[in-house]
Amino acid sequence: MRAGVSHDPRAMPTRFRRHSLPRQSLAFHPTGQRARRTEYFFVEASDGVPHAADLRERRGDDGDDDEWQVGSVRAPSLDVLVVGAGPPGIATALALHARGLRVVIAERRVRGTRGTPGETLPGRVRSALDALGIADVLDDWSCTPIRSHRARWGPALRERHLAHDPDGHAWQVDRDGFDELLRLRAVERGIDVRLGMRCTSVVPETGGWRIALDQERGRSSLRAAFVVDATGRSAFVARRLGARHERCDRTVAVIAGILGPAAARCGSTLVEVCPDGWWYAAALPSDDIAVNFVTDAALVPVGASARTGALFDQLCNAPLIERYLAGCGSPAWLRVVSAAPAVTSPVAGAGWLATGDASSVHDPLAFSGVTKALEQGLSSAAAIAAWFGGDPLALDRYRAAAEDDFAAHLQARRACYAAAGLSRFPFWRQRAASSAPSLARTSAPWWPMTITGPHRAVPDPAHDAPAAASAAHVPA
Structure with missing residues (x-):
């Protein structure tokens, strides 16, 4: 049983287009023999659900006794x-x-x-x-609760306790x-x-x-x-x-894993701004500290040693982060990744x-x-x-x-x-x-090939309702 037939050459792979003819047309070779043509249609599966397209070759006229043969394109697995x-x-x-x-x-x-x-x-x-x-x-064990968040986003330092947050604490x-x-x-x-x-x-x-x-x-x-x-x-x-896929700007994040101890800082995060970007630091379950410095790519030097030196040079503009890292060791590693929207x-x-x-x-x-x-x-x-x-x-x-x-x-x-x-x-x-x-x-639709979705009745459980994504917010 056919659930739909497409005769549009644009809906077919290039290697098959030369065989495609309108259903009502008749084409003959110079010898008088009828030409071969192909049609695309959905094939009804054994369960009665038309779920996959197939290619078949049709020979002869439009009568009911035509012979159909399965071509080289099979149903999706x-x-x-x-x-x-x-x-x-x-x-x-x-x-x-x-x-x-x-x-x-x-x-x-x-x-x-x-x-x-x-x-x-x-x-x-x-x-x-x-x-x-x-x-x-x-x-x-690898998911540590975060119960407070401190941020100096501007002149004042603010602290937000997450115990009474409607969404609960962070991780x-x-x-x-x-x-x-x-x-x-x-x-x-x-x-x-x-x-x-x-x-x-x-x-x-x-x-x-x-x-x-x-x-x-x-x-x-x-x-x-x-x-x-x-x-x-x-x-x-x-x-x-x-x-x-295009970026809005050249924002990058210099990410470093700083060796602990970080036990006294566990359960809290810190954000601080400086002239060339902003810092973020948080304690890890491994008793080390994750540090991110978000800045512009033009301000990041080339070379691992130069980047490490530039990272610590920026600490003089972030006194809260500098105190947060007091007593910690050197970065175990450092890398630069894109952070641009x-x-x-x-x-x-x-x-x-x-x-x-x-x-x-x-x-x-x-x-x-x-x-x-x-x-x-x-x-x-x-x-x-x-x-x-x-x-x-x-x-x-x-x-x-x-x-x-x-x-x-x-x-x-x-x-x-x-x-x-x-x-x-x-x-x-x-x-x-x-x-x-x-x-x-x-x-x-921009793709030149029309792909029709299989018409399968799909249940819609309530727990699969899409959650609304939230936008960025000013740290408080």
Whole structure:
């Protein structure tokens, strides 16, 4: 039974277009024999659900006795392939798996190699983890409660106690350990997580995509009806499909792991501004201290020793951070990473979407990296489930919501940097006036190949409702 036939040559792979003819037309070879042609249509599976497109070759006239032969393009072997096993990829996969979709996660890393000593999660992260049914990961020893937050954002020092915060206290986590906990929960739920598999290409084909994966044992490929880009800032899949990922400015973070002892500082964080940027420090479960200095890339020298020296030179402008680090040793390691807000456009297309940092990156001042990733994973799953359910506007709504969220974040970021009262310095003046990259809003499908979503009835459990992402806020 055919659920829909496409005769549009643009909807077919290039190698098949020369065989495509309108249904009503008759084409003859010079010898008088009827030409061969191909048609695309959805094939009804054994369970009665038309869930995958197939290619068949039709010979003869339009009568009922025509012979149909299965061509070389087979049905997708899974519903969704998630590229990237970070928090957004795991969240998307867990939510889709709960809805009954077949999901595989491909991750290029075999084990955690982020190299970041820790990350602070706000209290609202528990709501996202509760929605995924994995809030117990916060009970692990590697997740340390943060009960107070001090910040000198401007002339005055403010301290905020989180005991009575509506969202509860925050957590300081080791990112490698936290990501590993999320992957273990996904495996326990029965999701196929494949580590050490690097995505090298994403090629459209009938009914979905063929994704090439490289691993130590060689190259393999998977067919999927839908692909999710959860590759982080690289936005590998989205950029391969023609999207652009652009940064707003040249903000970077100099990250260092300072050897302890940090027991007296455990349970609190500190933020302090200075003319060339701002500092953030927090104690880790390992009794060491994570220190971030957010500044402009032009102010960071080249070379490890020069960067270490420049980092300590900046301490003279941050007396609170200097006292916070009193008695600590030298940095165990130091690295520089991009900390600039960035956005991908478009963030979704026919049969694919980007989530997490592959969609947009918020300023680290928002303290929402992992939380935003989990929340957007939930909203990604809701959009994908609606697409599988036959909603033609599901991805358009997801794209518009992502664009609006990023615009709201930039507006809050400008207000936050202006509130520091340091606009006389170039770093602060530029960010208080920064704007989004000039990427056009694309409400219409941009991918030239039309991929129709399988019309499967997908349950919509209440706990999969997307959580609203929050914008940056001025530290208090």
